[in-house]
Amino acid sequence: MADEMASQFREHSIAEFFKKNRQMLGFSGKIRSLTTLVHEYATNSLDACEEAGILPDIEVQIEQLDNGHIRITVEDNGPGIPKKLAGKALGQMLAGTKFHRYMQQRGQQGIGASGAGMFAQITTGRPVKFRTGTGDGKAFSADLKIDFKTNKPLLEEEEEKDSAYRGLWIQAEFAEVKYDKGEYSPFEYLKRTALANPHAQILFIEPTGERTLFPRASDLIPEKPVEIQPHPLGITTSDLVEFAHASKERKLSSFFVNTFSRFSQGKVQELKEALPEVSMDMPPDELQWEDAEKLVNAFKKLRWISPEMDALRPVGPEQVAKALKNIYNPEFMAVAERKPKVFRGGIPFMVEAAVAYGGNAGRRKADGSVGGDILRFANRVPLLFDAGGCAIIDAVKGMDWRRYDIRDFEKEPVSVFVNFVSVHVPYTGAGKQAIADEEEIVEEIRLAVMDACRDMQRYLHGKVREAGREAKKKAILKYVTQLAQDLPLLAGKGKPKEIEKKLLQMIENKYSQLTLDEAEEEAANGNGVKEEKPETGNGDEAKEE
Secondary structure (H helix, E strand, O other): OHHHHHOOOOOOOHHHHHHHOHHHHOOOOHHHHHHHHHHHHHHHHHHHHHHOOOOOEEEEEEEEOOOOOEEEEEEEOOOOOOHHHHHHHHHOOOOOOOOOOOOOOOOOOOOHHHHHHHHHHHHHOOOEEEEEEEOOOEEEEEEEEEEOOOOEEEEEEEEEEEOOOEEEEEEEEEOOOOOOOOOOOHHHHHHHHHHHOOOOEEEEEOOOOOEEEEOOOOOOOOOOOOOOOOOHHHOOHHHHHHHHHHOOOOOHHHHHHHHOOOOOHHHHHHHHHHOOOOOOOOOHHHOOHHHHHHHHHHHHHOOOOOOOOOOOOOOOHHHHHHHHHHHHOOOEEEEEEOOOEEEOOOEEEEEEEEEEEOOOOOEEOOOOOEEOEEEEEEOOEEOOOOHHHOHHHHHHHOOOHHHHOOOOHHHOOEEEEEEEEEOOOOEOOOOOOOEOOOHHHHHHHHHHHHHHHHHHHHHHHHHHHHHHHHHHHHHHHOOHHHHHHHHHHHHOOOOHHHHHHHHHHHHHHHHHOOOHHHHHHHHOOOOEEEEOOOOOOOOOOOOOO
16 A cells, blocks of 8 residues: 555646646636736836836736637836846746845745746646847847746747847736726726836736826836845744854854844843853854754844844835825825834834825726725735735724714725835735735734824815805805895995995905914815834834843
8 A cells, every 4th residue: 555655656846836726826717817917027027127227117918819818918128137047037936036035025936927927828828928138239039838847947939139129028828817997907906006106107008909008107216125134033943944054154153143133242142141051153054953942032032123124115105195196186195104113023014004085086886986995005016806814904994984084984085005015025825915914014004094094084174164164154145135135224224235245245254264273274284295214223112232
């Protein structure tokens, strides 16, 4: 029996795994699958352009083919991919520039473009076509497939030409997808991408040929995130052993100082005193699990400066305001940015939020009515699916909206924008569509939205007061003409027209002048942009002595 079982033993690649579990990458449902494909290609283009310091110009075209398939073509003006890396970047799972770097990025796993190529291959059997140029005078093009057993790219029809082309053009054909211009469509995804990336210009061409340009609202290229070292409080025993065994340092003490942030010689001395049985002079590659576990527990008992925040790059209050105005043209908007915090002890993150009221804000329903809309983002990437298990939804819907003069969130023209920014986004799955409800994260999201809503509440309160003032004014004006005629009769003097003119002037003065308190409140009702300065430490939290 053992020999029979052993005969069935096989090794499988990560590509084979995702081929059988494509739903883990977001390929479940025809509409969702199509939006996921657009997301993967657009995200790669944005990341590449920003890292190269280029204002992104991205064109996305979706075509409906006669055989029922859908063809997606995406082109950007980014730095391109060198010929020797093109196959791996577009056709090898877990290969790329993101997985191993401790910095804020849209993608994290190095699966996106290769996952899209996998989906094309398993639904149509057709290769992905691409052309890339780095501006060095050469352009490289090829057809790409994936060898699922080895997780390796297979290139065919390779061709290199003299060309000044710079950027990436990629085209693939898919089945088991469907285009629909609804709330989960590629159109909505790109619209929200433009909202969180006001420096990008995106042209979208639908299957009908209709062209929609999401214009660039800002010429300011986001500052490039800084790669930082991991913080000791965010390290697990497994992480510590892995880092130590890969280190080339001679001593454990120098390994700590050079591998982790906020780890000084003073901290090494504190560890020596807390754990005299663990030698700081041992070679890191000799660190065993038992000692590593003791060290991780000791880290939690020491006082640390909070993690470096240079790796965080939010959209920014001014840019969010420009994007909201560009997309929604709201009657009122307010933006709030929270100070950076940490979760799981050592992972830096921050939250920026905004509310837009009136104008084109809110979600248009099938019956023509408008309701509240929650716009979720993680590192500027829209999250359209899996809303039920997302920390952003939990935080926003858990608020008492009546406190902010929103009687029924589902029936008001209001859009809530939330962008979660971190070097590590705790997604609930490989599809990267929902943020785990970590306690610290949910609380920060709630506080950020509340900050923005306080300005909205003052605006709505003033709007209600103004409507009441106008109603009183109209009610009194109904009687002015009759009163102007009756007063001369009662007083025995005066002319009706002169009295009517004076009465109108009195009413106008009465209801056009604000009290001092009202004037101050009205002054505070302008479209608010609130920004908190990043903190270098953790406030009242533990700091290094």
